[in-house]
Amino acid sequence: MKDLTLGMVIAVWEEMFGPALFWGMAGAAAVVTLLYLYVLIRDRRVSWRKFLLAQLAMPFGAAAAVGFVWRITHSGLRDVGGPVDVIVLMGVAAAGAVGAAVLVYTAQSLVRRPAAEE
Amino acid sequence: MTEADAAPAARRRFLGLAAAALAAAAAAPLEAQPVGTSARILILGAGAAGITAANQLARRVEGAAITLVDPRREHLYQPGLSLVATGLKPEGYVLSRTREWLPAGVTLVEEAVAAIDPEARRVTTDAGRALGYDFLIVALGLALDDDAIEGFSRDMIGTNGLGALYGGPQDAARTWAAVSAYAEKGGLAVFTRPATEMKCAGAPLKHCFLVDDIASRGAAGARREILYAANNKALFSVPIVSEKVRMLFETRRIGAVHDHVLKAIEPGRRIATFATPEGDVEIGYDYLHVIPPQRAPRPVRESGLSWADRWTDQGWVEVDPHSLRHRRYPEVFAVGDVAGVPKGKTAASVKWQVPVMVDHLVAALQGREGTARYDGYTSCPLITRVGRAMLVEFDYANNLAPSFPGVIAPLEELWISWLIKELALKPTYLAMLRGDA
Numbered sequence A: 001m002k003d004l005t006l007g008m009v010i011a012v013w014e015e016m017f018g019p020a021l022f023w024g025m026a027g028a029a030a031v032v033t034l035l036y037l038y039v040l041i042r043d044r045r046v047s048w049r050k051f052l053l054a055q056l057a058m059p060f061g062a063a064a065a066v067g068f069v070w071r072i073t074h075s076g077l078r079d080v081g082g083p084v085d086v087i088v089l090m091g092v093a094a095a096g097a098v099g100a101a102v103l104v105y106t107a108q109s110l111v112r113r114p115a116a117e118e
Numbered sequence B: 001m002t003e004a005d006a007a008p009a010a011r012r013r014f015l016g017l018a019a020a021a022l023a024a025a026a027a028a029p030l031e032a033q034p035v036g037t038s039a040r041i042l043i044l045g046a047g048a049a050g051i052t053a054a055n056q057l058a059r060r061v062e063g064a065a066i067t068l069v070d071p072r073r074e075h076l077y078q079p080g081l082s083l084v085a086t087g088l089k090p091e092g093y094v095l096s097r098t099r100e101w102l103p104a105g106v107t108l109v110e111e112a113v114a115a116i117d118p119e120a121r122r123v124t125t126d127a128g129r130a131l132g133y134d135f136l137i138v139a140l141g142l143a144l145d146d147d148a149i150e151g152f153s154r155d156m157i158g159t160n161g162l163g164a165l166y167g168g169p170q171d172a173a174r175t176w177a178a179v180s181a182y183a184e185k186g187g188l189a190v191f192t193r194p195a196t197e198m199k200c201a202g203a204p205l206k207h208c209f210l211v212d213d214i215a216s217r218g219a220a221g222a223r224r225e226i227l228y229a230a231n232n233k234a235l236f237s238v239p240i241v242s243e244k245v246r247m248l249f250e251t252r253r254i255g256a257v258h259d260h261v262l263k264a265i266e267p268g269r270r271i272a273t274f275a276t277p278e279g280d281v282e283i284g285y286d287y288l289h290v291i292p293p294q295r296a297p298r299p300v301r302e303s304g305l306s307w308a309d310r311w312t313d314q315g316w317v318e319v320d321p322h323s324l325r326h327r328r329y330p331e332v333f334a335v336g337d338v339a340g341v342p343k344g345k346t347a348a349s350v351k352w353q354v355p356v357m358v359d360h361l362v363a364a365l366q367g368r369e370g371t372a373r374y375d376g377y378t379s380c381p382l383i384t385r386v387g388r389a390m391l392v393e394f395d396y397a398n399n400l401a402p403s404f405p406g407v408i409a410p411l412e413e414l415w416i417s418w419l420i421k422e423l424a425l426k427p428t429y430l431a432m433l434r435g436d437a
């Protein structure tokens, strides 16, 4: 491979999931991120109770992300062969964990107003 | 994307050789002003090399008449055939339409090239059409010489333990039928490669490793025996890669015999006959993978464009290895599998060859000499089992030319290399076709 551009990286993702699923997921991630920012600004503070529950979701998000990547690539844990593989695996898990935490935090904030909490 | 940014810089430090080609290729898209010309540019073959050349030329020249000649309507992403032949991807994975990839303004003649006359600068098609040219780009790929293997024909693939994945998606899918039957029954699986030059010299090894892995997980399990029949004394043309494969064979208990060239099969009795220095040797098999000898397509071999003193039984086009320009007809270039250069018969090589060829052709239009240089970059991710692969990238001098030095180790079985092969290679290839990469 000679060079890596953003366009090519996007093409890779489109290929992985199919354009519809990829843009659907990218859109969903963008919406959740915007909603997360919205509730932070709306509430003007971080609710630690909600954050605790969000943290509990992290391991599940990590496992789901890793499982998803393994499934679509016909591979598994036994295929990790070197340090770079461990880094890639941890990156996937971290992305899944953060995604799940943001999702759970945002969902709680939208369902329950801050007043109802205290 | 710090990794991606760092990689090209690191490579320039590590690999002075590659740097020149890299810089030249990187400079090409920056040349914003297309060159005005009324030249007739004729491209023979609309495969990986022909389509990539058409797209890059369409951006670099204005007013030229660019014509492609190829009767095949569908485009094949051939690196995917190895995955189809082992049940990892469906047949449709390798298929698209040729026209989908062509830039606006080029003409596609859907006829087969019947004759090339470089003296008269004229190409004739099977429909009798004559096409003149000012510049000719030969990108006809290569032909599989099925008849060179006595007793073999493509309609047998998939029956009697016979696989042959090179011929296209249907052949690859039928090869999978034979492989899955073998994974249940076990026995002796024999893998061959021809004594000619061949496209993607890693593919016979990939198939061998994949079948071993699939059979080890299937009912065959311990009842399997794997034998790789090499055509010469090596397992791969690059010594350091060959040595690594030897070590992998040892740990996987894959046997190897050398100087064995398949010459005949008896499909009913499942016997393969090999020509060896000690005379013919017969080997009975439960699964046999056949890769026929490979040669330049007939119109090329009959055109007088081939080397007269090298590869005389194969007929590859006589080009300068660094500019891909014909050594006797300066208005003729050859790119892709048909080019008479050592190494270089991979889609990854096409990606490096085409910008070099375009640089020299555009320079010729301007009355100067081109400066870009191709150093033989060739790459073939060597799958070593379902889930792992080694990035194998090298050049004319048998040096390794890793794309991600310090990040992805070459010659190491890695999951990330498998992810690249399974996920990233096809989009990279398609971006290359469009002229974007």
Ligand SMILES: Cc1cc2nc3c(=O)[nH]c(=O)nc-3n(C[C@H](O)[C@H](O)[C@H](O)COP(=O)(O)OP(=O)(O)OC[C@H]3O[C@@H](n4cnc5c(N)ncnc54)[C@H](O)[C@@H]3O)c2cc1C
Residues within 6 Å of the ligand: B044, B045, B046, B047, B048, B049, B050, B069, B070, B071, B072, B077, B078, B079, B080, B081, B082, B111, B112, B113, B114, B139, B140, B141, B142, B165, B166, B199, B200, B203, B297, B299, B335, B336, B337, B338, B345, B346, B347, B348, B349, B350, B379, B380, B381
């Ligand atoms: C099983 C397999 C695995 C591979 N794996 C890899 C890999 O992992 N990585 C990699 O980089 N490369 C791989 N390759 C190699 C890669 O696919 C080829 O090197 C690449 O396609 C070469 O491009 P080309 O344009 O020269 O030939 P092709 O893409 O084959 O195109 C040649 C074109 O010429 C046309 N043609 C032929 N005869 C005529 C005629 N008489 N008139 C008009 N048109 C004609 C054909 O229809 C075809 O469209 C693999 C190949 C195979 C078979």
